[in-house]
Amino acid sequence: MAEPVRRLFLALWPGQAEVCRLDHLAGVAQAVGGGRRMRPETLHMTLAFLGDVPESRIPDLCAVMADCRPEPFQLEIDQLGYWPANHILWAGCRQPPVQLGDLVAGVHAALQRVELRPTRPDFFPHITLLRNAQVAQALPEPEPIAWPVGEWLLVESRRDAGGAAYHRLAGWPTAPLPG
Ligand code: 2AM
Numbered sequence: 172m173a174e175p176v177r178r179l180f181l182a183l184w185p186g187q188a189e190v191c192r193l194d195h196l197a198g199v200a201q202a203v204g205g206g207r208r209m210r211p212e213t214l215h216m217t218l219a220f221l222g223d224v225p226e227s228r229i230p231d232l233c234a235v236m237a238d239c240r241p242e243p244f245q246l247e248i249d250q251l252g253y254w255p256a257n258h259i260l261w262a263g264c265r266q267p268p269v270q271l272g273d274l275v276a277g278v279h280a281a282l283q284r285v286e287l288r289p290t291r292p293d294f295f296p297h298i299t300l301l302r303n304a305q306v307a308q309a310l311p312e313p314e315p316i317a318w319p320v321g322e323w324l325l326v327e328s329r330r331d332a333g334g335a336a337y338h339r340l341a342g343w344p345t346a347p348l349p350g
Contacts, residue, residue, distance in 0.1 A: 176223035177340075178328045181236070181278055183216040183246075183320055184339070185298075190214055192316045193248065196262055197300040199311060200251055204260045206304030213337055216246075216298050218278050218323060219289040228287065233325065233341050235281040241323075243345040244270035248298070249315040253306040260304040261297035262313065271296060274323065274345070321345055 185193060194211040201208055224232070250263045275294050282288055325341040
């Protein structure tokens with residue numbers, strides 16, 4: 172019998188305060204671009220999308236993530252953007268912090284150590300706010316949203332009646348361990 176697989180990705184998940192502000196921003200964006208707004212509880216920034224991973228690989232995956240020791244950092248969400256090819260309207264950072272790049276590089280290197288790889292090697296930090304948007308005009312400049320990042324997560328994507336539902340499987344702190 173084929174081994175069960177889980178659809179997995181690694182991501183940053185905003186806290187409640189940031190979710191409220193991002194959801195508000197999604198409303199501002201929707202007034203311009205229409206489309207379907209992401210449910211607040213699904214707002215996130217993907218670091219690496221893995222797709223279907225055999226269940227038996229998950230302990231190894233968690234072990235190498237636990238070995239990453241990235242610094243804590245803060246994201247400034249201060250940009251709206253639109254991809255006409257997939258009709259995604261997203262929020263992001265004009266100047267992503269160096270520590271975000273370091274975290275992504277560390278996560279990708281850790282994945283290699285257990286012979287897992289993201290479906291795409293490139294990484295563009297974004298939070299999808301709207302799907303099926305149509306934008307023909309300039310997007311407004313948002314009020315910056317400060318998002319202190321203290322952890323990153325392993326998340327499973329499952330389909331349910333309401334679309335994709337995301338389930339946290341594990342998380343690791345960005346702060347270095349004391350000592
Ligand atoms: P998106 O929001 O830009 O569509 C869970 O589905 C997360 O993984 C989303 O952030 C989604 O990005 C991303 N994702 C889904 N399928 C992907 C793929 N094939 N390659 C890269 N990222 C993907």
